[in-house]
Amino acid sequence: MYNEKDTIYALATIKGKAGVAVIRVSGTKSKEVLKIICKKENLTPRMMTNTLFYDSEEIVDKGLVVFFENPKSFTGEDVLELHIHSSLAVIKRLSKVLGEIEGVRLADRGEFSRRAVMNNKMDLTEAEGLIDLINAETEFQRKIALKQYSGEQRKLFEEWKEDLTKSLAWIEAYLDFPEEEVSEDVTVSIQNLINKLSTAISTMLSTKSNGEAIRTGYKIAIIGKPNAGKSSLLNALTKRNVAIVSDIEGTTRDVIEAYIDLDGYPITFLDTAGIRNSEDIIEAEGVRRALEVAKDADLILYLKPISDFSTDDFEKDFNQSNVLKVLTKSDLPYMVMNDNSDRDDFIKCSVKAPHGVDNLMKAISEKISNDLSDINDTLLTRERHRQALKSCLDNLFGQRTIIYSH
Template sequence: MSTIFAQASAAGKAGVAVVRISGPKAFSAASQLCGSLPAPRQAALRRLRSAPGEVLDEALVLCFSEKASFTGEETVEFQTHGSVAVVNALLAELGTVDGLRLAEPGEFTRRALANGRLDLAQVEGLADLIASETEAQRQQALRLFSGGLGDLAAHWRERLIRASALLTVTIDFADEEVPVDVSPEVLELIAEVQTAMQAQVDGFGAAERIRTGYEVAIVGPPNVGKSTLLNALAGRDAAITSEIAGTTRDVIEVRMELAGLPVTLLDTAGLRETDDTIEKIGVARALERAKAADLRVFLIESNSKPELDPAPDDIVIASKADLSGDKFGAVSGKTGAGVAQLVEQIGAKLSSKTAKAGLATRARHKEAMERCLVSLAEASNRVALGPEFTDIASEELRISLEALNMLIGRVDIENVLDEVFSSFCLGK
């Protein structure tokens, strides 16, 4: 196993930069730069020197023993001054040390996985935590990184292994009289796992939306104030506004945070019949994106109806409160009247959608659990048919356990690992 190094903090000028070394030669390599090393998990100030003796910087040095570090290997961290020149000089010096090489993106975390410090779901949670932009994303990623899904999988695995063991006893003693009928307990164990796992599958949609973001489309006829409202919600001039109908031809997207949730607001072309070829394309795109959005805000003129049939959760609100004088049931992007109430209403609608969010946040999680559920259903059916089908039920349980192992990365999934770690930065 080679020893790797990389800058673990963000690139660029900063107050402090962190350079990490991990692997079997981490301690010996670090001692070449700073002399004596502090005791594990105790920080000490050291001068870092190049091989010829030139001082590179003064740094705080932290050492972590094998099996007691993030990667599970000997690890040393240098907390240096955050100068680009200092970091580059230190990295260049480490590159000259025999047996060291620059880490690949995500390689520190990949070693943590290989050494049993993290399971695959925790690795994905760490990636989500690094990428989180909103409070809801942070909380969800932290639950995953803290091992929430892995703990669930471990509990399910324990129950299924128990069920499998009971069936194995029945098979092994097929020629003898087994004193107890194990099928009721086996069916109960399978049903327990099915119920809990199905709840996670059902909550996948909401959990995925927290991770990737919700889409809210502002829909209405031309010149009703959609772009003005978008600008008011975004707090900047994201869309061109004018009194000329049909100004917005394409879907304009603005990413923001509402009620702690990641939201993309969509300003769509005004819905109307038109002979303008370009505007027709814009209207078609508006309809397509509006139908696919998680929530639609229909802006209408006073005493008129929406062009499309709103879904039960959609919001219908009159526009141009500054002209109509309606201070309670309308909104004005121009004056800001009713905007705060609309934001609160959108946040409440989206928050209700997240109430059933599970720990499964990626399509891979859902697919693994769905495969497991298919096998569990078949196993349950076979157990119910009688002892002559016990061997088939046992095989279905084995398949379900294999799918469960895929969920947390206990089996060979190199293609999945490559996809997961492709999103990591160099020093993580």
Template sequence: MKFTDFSDTIIALSTPAGRGAIALVRLSGKDAILHTQTFFRGKNLLEQKTHTVHFGTIRNLENEILDEVVVTIFKTPNSFTKENVVEISCHGSPFIVKRIIQNFLDNSPVRYAKAGEFTQRAFLNGRFDLAQAEAVADLIAVDSAASHKVAISQLRGGFSSQIKELRQQLLDFVSLIELELDFGEEDVEFAEREKLTQLVKTIQTVIEQLLSSFELGNAIKNGVPTVIAGKPNAGKSTLLNALLNEEKAIVSEIAGTTRDFIEDEISIEGIAFRFIDTAGLRQTDDKVESIGVERARKKMTEASLILYVIDLAELFNQNTNKKEFFEEIKEVEELNINTLFVLNKADFWDKINNNSEFSWFNDWIKNSNTIFTQANNTTDKEDIEKLKYKILEVIQADNFNAGDTLVTNTRHYESLRNANLALDDVLNALEMGFTGDLLSLDLRTALEHLGSITGEVSNDEILGNIFGKFCIGK
């Protein structure tokens, strides 16, 4: 999708499609007020001040009343898009909305807005930068307290100002280096190489912090898919029910109870976790169960967090041997996904702890990410509360606070990573004592990547990609 002509006036429904008490039709463009006036009976809108509200009717060319409406006008540059904006609040019937919009399209030069075009105009008119425009989309999509906090802070420019500052510092250096180049053959050095090295290193530290915040940022934005896995009968479904505080999954002492996966979402400290209970992992001749086991393995590979449930009763009763146990653990660890080992049926712990045959298990616990639970204890839910905190710790959300800058957007993450790689090249060039022209090339690459985050550097393709994902009317 290519956006080119922004001189015209656009229209779209800005409230959700469907029936409601009120619907809001929005127009933006140089002549938005003029074109509205053509169909509006009430005060002359062209003579009204910005940020004023007017009651009247919208009529078609045959003077037929389409609806009684309230019109709000925002004059350039004091509007969302910085253009003249008119908001028509009409009765929330899809039929009325359609007639009003159709009337504008048929009888005036107004055209239908493209997806995200209001926000794109706001960006192109300098209302905010690209990262902030993306935060508008995030804000509309928020569904948890934490994602709300992050989107608001991004909309207010927290992330953007940090990126712009880094970029400015680099830009100053590039200017100095390029000044040297202007002096051609003369051996001058305006840009102190030592200082540049320091600066690049400092900037890389900041970038690396931002990069490492992505995992959490992404988790907060999209929720954390958390798979509960383990051998049959370990207590996975019991654990799911305890976390949800609801009898969601069937629990029984028969191994192989859960066959398909069962999932539900809860919020822990404002972060959404989607818990997915799966079939117990084992070899089985039962056709349906083996499909379930396959699905469980697939879910594990797609998880952001695995709660791997270990059955202490089985460990004790079956006298599970060390070799078998470590083979099982190794398989989980090889997935390379954040894993918390949940030692369930903690009511059996004393028996294991007092048995020297299990000293290897004790040693393993000390060096692993584990937590004890007694998932079937319905009177005392302390274990489950502790588990929730431990989960936050594992995804490093335990000390997350509202002011933190978090990268939540894949595009930003990619740009930061590319900027960081270009800065590696700068450091290399500095170390090798490369000439200014080569240095400036690598610095420019880094600048370009940083600039693409906030939109100081952008092209139609990037913009089309970003705004095309918005809904029409946003």
């Protein structure tokens, strides 16, 4: 078990060859580290200083050092940053020197942020926003993560907490002094506060899982019978050969994932096994997984070849508001077309025709944009947030029932 009083260090930049790497040190022994590794004392806080880095009397590297005095640092402790050359040999040597200093150890995963939370430099939602910002790959992921890291979610929750505290104080006064007649204005104020909070929380919960979808990726399942063109469409949408394409039915057995950035939205396409009854155990498992993926997806692309006259039994099981119907192989000769070719509820596409999937990509982008239209609002980015608010809402409803009954 690590001692929270230890001074910790870790490489703050990605490992690999580059111009500069940063090793961060945090804790009460930061000044001792400065003396041992840089042979310097009493640096002006928050000012870069040229220095040599030492292992005993041997010079290891030349670079910059900066000292942040507590509590004006990321962790709220004394912090030292060693700006060195990103040579694997330099990093390894200086890490060895740091690890040999008594009371100094390599940081545990996320320990710098944990210390920042423990020292009230940020709260847990801001720490979650920070890791989301670090992991952000698209523009919308960056925007949402930055808003959360900047404290927007915290500020909203603190406002709600203040309203709850005020309401609780009035209720406790009523319970503690029942002989005192509580004015009708106070009772109305309590009711209004609880109604206001209940409405605000219900509205936030009603945004489905938009924040989570942006953080982890908007999941789109590609569903249809065997040889409907699912794998070919996946390759066309991602512009790379992700899935094996074959005329043999049942080629795709397992779920294949592929990621793209679509207009700033993180998209994960899920290619699935063709849906049909099969006595093949492996194929049947693939079909089961396909239906499971469709059930959990944010959007379903339901594929039907333009030459297919049949009705799919599984189509009725889909939530139609969550489905884009796609008519594939629209490049086939006119003689194989049928009534499907004029169906307005299907989007025609062809992976062989120039710009054959443009209309589908546009429809996907519009669908996602509509689903995530509340992108500028404060969003819930984790199931933990959602469960906590559900619990709060249940208690508010219970409290409201009691108040109205009196």
